[in-house]
Amino acid sequence: MQMYRGLPIITNKLSVEERRGIPHHLLGSIELDEDPWVVTRFKREATRIISEIRGRGKLPIVVGGTSYYLDGLLFEGRLVDDQLALEGGAADREELAEKHPILRDSAEAMLQKLREVDPVMAEKWHPNDARKIRTSLEIYYATGRRASDIYAEQRSRRESKWASHDRSQGHSLGQILLFWLYARREALNERLDERVDKMVQNGLLSETAEVYDYLQRRLAAGETVDRSKGIWQSIGFRQFEPYLSAVKQTPESSELAKLKAAGIESTKAATRQYAKYQVRWMTMKTIPSLQDEQLLDRLYLLDSSDVQSWHNEVLEKGVELARQFLAGEQLPSPFDVSDTAREVLVGSVERSNREDTPCRKTCELCQKTLLTEELWQAHITSRKHLKAVRGARKRMLIPAHAVPSRALVAVETEPDRPRGT
Structure with missing residues (x-):
């Protein structure tokens, strides 16, 4: 999202002052009405820039981010796209x-x-x-x-490649070092909520109003706008759209304050959900790919949970690891950087090594379809499902003597086969 021109608040873009004279590439390089960059285009442009930076004897630093695009850059042939x-x-x-x-x-x-x-x-x-x-x-x-x-x-090409892999050849981008800035969920959620409040104070509503007006002008001109991708998927715009629409249509409405508050809470919830998704992607996608590429020993988790400990836990450790890497010195094990690093990395590796059992099961009560047995078990034991079961019982939709809640309202479906109960 930061690759789109303008929109510094909604995309939380680094200001010129915050860049501190360091050249930043690809920021603000896409017009709002331009087709979103597919991962292959991003990979091509990023690879070209990285090569140019290396050619000048400088160090390229890739900053996330959108893990889907970063993985597309890091892992050859990883994405079918x-x-x-x-x-x-x-x-x-x-x-x-x-x-x-x-x-x-x-x-x-x-x-x-x-x-x-x-x-x-x-x-x-x-x-x-x-x-x-x-x-x-x-x-x-x-x-x-x-x-x-x-x-x-x-998959076959990767397996063949790494069966005779020579680590000295390095990655296609050259030797690489990866940092994962990790914060525990409770601390991160609090930080994210505060960030949304700060964005609102800094003019988020004015910026989203400009985007809303731009969208209305395009629609009024008879243009077709695909809102399933591009800047229209940015967190903040969709959440405030009901408020923005009401401001235009009924500016004196007594519901505006309520719609604004709902937009703020919705933006916070979406931001927290995206952060959770990023961690899951790291665990289920990036770490297995690093294992396949024999690069897991180049991933270092830095614990940013406590802002007061940032200097010791993130800055000093990160700088020292980078120094050792650039000097060609022996790097420590990623599991020894901190207790948090050991806990999270070990758990992530264990989870990534467990193969999910494919299935297709639907909970008719919650109207949810799950695609693995692990997700299904997590759903039927979740608070939301159990609450729905209790509510259904109260409404006498399910007899009190029915089978245990873990098995309630669960049906397994297969293509072209009638659902069973």
């Missing part, structure tokens, strides 16, 4: 949709089609995840090959 010949962005996708109208249909219809052409990928996606379902179909229509086959080939 690398195979997708849709570099033209929205224009190519629009042309593809003209030839294959199913790409404009509902998630349910697209999933049914995906089951026909690539049942392996169809089983991977949640029935409501229209974006991923559509992407799998786009890959099939654009390349004439199933995404699942491309994934299998990529």
Whole structure:
């Protein structure tokens, strides 16, 4: 989001003063009406810039961030989208949709089609995840090959490559060192809430109002705006849109204060959820990829939970590790940096080494579909599900003598097979 021009508050972009004279690349390089950069374009531009920086004898530092794009840069062939010949962005996708109208249909219809052409990928996606379902179909229509086959080939190439891997060759980007700035959930959530409050004080509402007006002008001009991607997905705009709409339509409404407060709380909740998602991505995606690439010993977790300890736990440790790395000295084990590093990294490695058991189960009471047995078990033992079970019992939808709540309202579904109870 920080690659879009302007919008310094909503994207929490570094100010010129905060950059302290250090050149920052790709910030503010995309116009609001420009097609969002696909991961392959980002990878191409970032790789070019990294090469130029190295060519000047300088040190390139890649800052996250969006883990999906960083992983695309770090891990060769890790993303099936690398195979997708849709570099033209929205224009190519629009042309593809003209030839294959199913790409404009509902998630349910697209999933049914995906089951026909690539049942392996169809089983991977949640029935409501229209974006991923559509992407799998786009890959099939654009390349004439199933995404699942491309994934299998990529896995085979990686396994073959690393069976005879010579560590001295280094990464394709050169020798790399990675820092994971980690904060425990409670401390992080409090910090995130404070950041949203500060963004509101610094003019978040004025900035989102400008984006809202820009959107309305485009819609009034008859343009089609795909709000499922790009800047329209930024946290802050969607959450305040009901308030912004009310300000324009009913500026004297007594509900404005309530809508504003709801927007603030919604922005905080979305920010916390995204932070949780980032940690899960790190655990379930990045760490397994680092293991595959034999680079896990280059990932160092720095504990930023306590701001008062930032100098000792983050700054001093990070600088010393970077010094040792650049001097070619022996680096310590990432597990020995701190107690938090050992706890989180060991747990992350253990979780990433556990293969989830694929399944497709639906909780009719909560209207949720889960795709692995681990997620299913977590759901049926969750507070939200158990609360829903108690509520259903009170409404006499479930007899008191029914089977235990862990097994309640659970049905397992398979493609083209009627649901059982």
